[in-house]
Amino acid sequence: MSEQRSGFPRRDAEGRILTLGDLLGVSLAGWVIGLLALVLFDWAFAAVGAGDFGHTNGWLAVILPVWLFWDDFRAWDFGAARVVAALLAALVAVVAGLLAAGLAAGLAPLLTGGLAALAFTVGYAVLWFQGVHWLARRTG
Template identity: 70%
Template sequence: MSGAQQQQQQATFPRRDAEGRIRTLGDLLGVSLAGLVIGVLALLLFEGVFVSLGDGRFGDTNGWLAVILPLWLFWDDFRAWEFGAPRVLAALVGLALGVLSGLLAAGLAAGLPALFTGALAAAVLTVVYAVVWFHGVRWLDRRTG
């Protein structure tokens, strides 16, 4: 990699290593939570448009949809790791714990509109998955490498 390419890669956010993996947990959380906020804002916009057209009530959209952009980021980081058991195991454990934690959060917020319970669940899934994935894949990679 040339010096200019390396400098450009270091100037991007999230910061990535030479293999394209996100370097810090803060970067992973920051970008994934920013994506989540964008997803929630998009859902609110769609809700507003549909309600103004007389198609449904506000809050009926499933808030879990807000997790689309964070999942895209997680998939991109997953692909940056070389194929093997560490990345698959860390992803599966992170996904299982994230979904279970998200479902628990949604259950605790029962009674709120689906948009808000789903968005809360998506936020919990995002944070839990990011932490488990980031630390898990690195720990497993050191143990097997």
């Protein structure tokens, strides 16, 4: 990590996100944008009579955070450690999302899925960042 590229999130010369705060901030911003887009599309379809408002799957709000996670995953090119960190973080984050969805089961699918996507986003960001850095120190 010799030099840092400018912009946000802050990245090192290899393109890896430098801080957990940057990863969480950008991934949560992506979640908010995704959820707002879902609300807008759901409202528009409900307005033209193509369904009831709130029945869109809120899990779709995870698209932008997953794109960011994929970009950071690709920046770590040292081998098996990044794969292990990504798989473990994904497994735990999916379980966290499913638990959040289960706890919010009585709500509209948009809200239930949105909360599940939030749990996934936060869980994956924290576990991926901590895991890949820990494994990088151990293997490299």
